[in-house]
Amino acid sequence: MSADPEPPDAPYRLLELYDDALPVVYGYFVRRCGDQATAEDLTSETFLAAMDAARRAAPPPLAVPWLLGVARHKLADHYRRRSARPTVAVADVPEGEAADDWDAQLDRIVAESVLARLPEPHRVVLALRYMDDCSVPECAELIGRSVHATEALLVRARRAFRKLYPEGGVS
Numbered sequence: 025m026s027a028d029p030e031p032p033d034a035p036y037r038l039l040e041l042y043d044d045a046l047p048v049v050y051g052y053f054v055r056r057c058g059d060q061a062t063a064e065d066l067t068s069e070t071f072l073a074a075m076d077a078a079r080r081a082a083p084p085p086l087a088v089p090w091l092l093g094v095a096r097h098k099l100a101d102h103y104r105r106r107s108a109r110p111t112v113a114v115a116d117v118p119e120g121e122a123a124d125d126w127d128a129q130l131d132r133i134v135a136e137s138v139l140a141r142l143p144e145p146h147r148v149v150l151a152l153r154y155m156d157d158c159s160v161p162e163c164a165e166l167i168g169r170s171v172h173a174t175e176a177l178l179v180r181a182r183r184a185f186r187k188l189y190p191e192g193g194v195s
Contacts, residue, residue: 034083038074045088046071052095055136056151057102066102070095096156100166103148138188146181153178 049070053063073094077084084090139147145167152163164174 034078034080034086035075037086038071038078041086041088041091042071045091048088049091049095052092053099056099056147056155062102066095066098069098073098096152096166099148100152103144104168134190138185141188142181142184145177146184149174149177150181150185 046067050063050067053066054060057063057066070091074086074091077094078086139150142150148167149163152158152166153160158166160174160178161171163178164171167174169177
């Protein structure tokens, strides 16, 4: 019989989940901020927060969807902070993406490129609304605006996106 107490299970479950969850969480950030350094930092922050949660007396259910929820909050926090450091655009979509047909991949790459060229408030609200399927009130709460102001921002963001997107798409 060992004198050491039994280690908590949740931190070990998180470590087991890490290899599968890392590309999903990193990919989530890359597609939403288009900046490699920021995506890496936010991925680290997400896993640090997850480990803190796993060490609690009553840890949450550790799974990739839960980690993406943590990631969404980290992304919202990031946009609230709006650091002014230089960015490095990501040239490639991270591995682990499901194989789409060529036209769908090309459309997605063009859409992500257009999204990356938009002003930060437009990029954030479009990602939350259409990539994360948040309702307008949820978007408003996450970005710290009223619902009416968020609706107006969405109108401007969609207009700016359409203006930059190639005529007729790429397919």
